Amino acid sequence: MADVMTRDQRLVLWIAILASFVSFLDGTVVTVALPAIQRELGGGLSTQQWVVDAYLITLGALILVAGSLSDVLGRLLVLRIGLIGFGITSIAIAAAPTAEFLIVARALQGVAGALLVPSSLALITANFRDAAQSRAIGIWTGATTGAMIAGPVLGGVFVDLLSWRLVFLINVLPLAATLLLLHRLGHADHRREGARVDIAGALLCTVGLGGSVFALIEQPTYGWSSPVIWLPLTIGLASFAGFLVRQRLAAQPMMPLDLFRSRNFWTGNLATAFIYGALSLNGFVVGVYLQQGAGLPATLAGLASLPSTLIMILFSSRVGTLAGKVGPRLFMTVGPIVMAVGALLLLTVSRDFSYWWQVLPSVLVFGAGLTLTVSPLTSAILGAIDESRSGIASAVNNAVSRVAGLLVIATLATILGGSLDLDGFHRAAVVTAILLAVGGVVSFLGIRNRMRTSAPTRPA
Known part of the structure; x- marks a missing residue:
């Protein structure tokens, strides 16, 4: 049957999930550790911003280079280099003696992380076709976006029970498992003749x-x-x-501008900028405020997002499959608007704090909207570009999402009005909702569903 994966396809999917998992995990697990880092190493809001943005600067800038490097060196070799580099920099972060050392190590970790996600998605698009590709991207989305949300949960447990330093060593097992699966896959690497790095x-x-x-x-x-x-x-x-x-x-540009001639590609990336900017803002503000403002321990602050994780895990694959059949436009329109409603529900948070009545409804609605959005968004963007350019297309999209988060976190002091108190928290919720709503409107106006023809899947 066409929907049954071969052994190599299963290995490819697991490799793509695990390689992306460590990058997404370390990008989000840090949020819940920020108050503990500040207590031990010092610094204020700007230091917390730099701990997040140092990673995103190099990740966002160099993720585009990964596409070119994959052409020059081969996808699998680039993936191996990224995994090893990520492990080394994670150890350096865990051993950081000062905030400045940690920030530099985070920037170097972003370099390694830039090699992981585009190569992972390129492996999927090269080994799956049509509806099976949408389903595979849906599975990848559920696992990796689940990692983005589950990161604070794991981080909170480590901060409260062990140390914030060990938070950055959570990825050791996924790194080792991915390297082992790459060895078992045994595919010959593909390089493009005459390719160069810009x-x-x-x-x-x-x-x-x-x-x-x-x-x-x-x-x-x-x-x-x-x-x-x-x-x-x-x-x-x-x-x-x-x-x-x-x-x-x-x-040989690292970001070929002719990619943006495709309507779904440029529209999808514009929607990505608004949506992922909002996600970064929401993740940072909620993770830090629940500890510093509401007084929750790190574990409970991390667990606050668990319902969204469960929704993503349970339904992302189904949404990906359905979007592959009916098209992404409806999902990319409704999903961000549902998330915007979830963000506005955070306005109910008051000084008399209650997670169950003030935060949980937002988390549930936000998780539903996120599940509707992410997989169709990824499929729409990659489906708009010829498969031979899937690596650079995924690199551009990931760069857009990281740069959007980078810029939103950089403007955090302006968004919050100076500090992350209750008023600042409410301001952030409103800005998050506006960004998400704009993302939904952009998708509605710009995305076009494409007719798909069914074809059996085959390994590359």
Whole structure:
């Protein structure tokens, strides 16, 4: 039967899930550990922002390079390098003696993480076809997005019972398991003749993001008139403009601008920017406020998101399959709007705090909307591009989602009104809902369902 996976397809799916799992896990598990990191290593809101954004700067900038590296070195080799690098930097973070050391180690971890997700999705698109591909992406989405939400749960348990340092070693087993499965897969690696890495583009993108984010995070401290702020911001914006020009002119760009000629691709990425910016904002604010504002221990703050995890695990595969049959537009429209309603339910949180009546309804509605959104969004974007370019297409989409989160976290002080108190928490909930609603409207106006033809799945 067409929906039965071969042995190699099952291995590929597990490899893709586990490799992405460690990147998503470390991207979210840190949120619940931020108060403990601040207590031990010092620093205020800006330090917490840097712990998150140092990872996202290098991840967002270099995730595009992963597509080119995969062409030059091969997908499987790039995946192995990323897994090993991720393990080494995780150990360095766990041993960090100062906040500055931890931030640098997080930036290096982002470099390794940039090699994981695009290669993982490219493996899926190369080994599955049509409705089976949508189903595989649905399974991948449920597991990896579940990891994004489950991260705070695991992190909270480790923070309360052991140490925040051990939070960053949670990924040791998934890393080892993925390397073992790669060995068992035994596929020959594929390299593209004449492929090159756009080093100049990578440097321009990194400087562009780094300078802009530095200015946004430190602006509340120094003010816009300070050269400490406007000079990095000017350099950052000029570098990013140079990056776009470079992509237009380079023979082998790391982000081919012609990809954006596809309506579903550019619309899907625009929706991604709003939706994933909102997800990053919601995850950061809820994870930190439940501890510092509501007074919950890290474990309970992490467990607060568990219902969303269960919804994702139970229904993402089914949503992926259904979206593969009827098209992604309805799901990408309704899902973000449902999430926006869930975010607005957080306005019921008051000084007389109750998780069951003030937070749980939001978590349930938010989880339902997230499940409706993520798998169809991924399928719509990758389905808009020829399979031979799936690696770079997934890299661009992942870069967009990470950069969106990066910029939202960088502007956190402005969104919150200066501090993460109850008023700041409510402001963040409203901004989250607005971003999500815009993402839904963009999807409704821009996404088009494509007619699919059924074909048997086959391994690459």
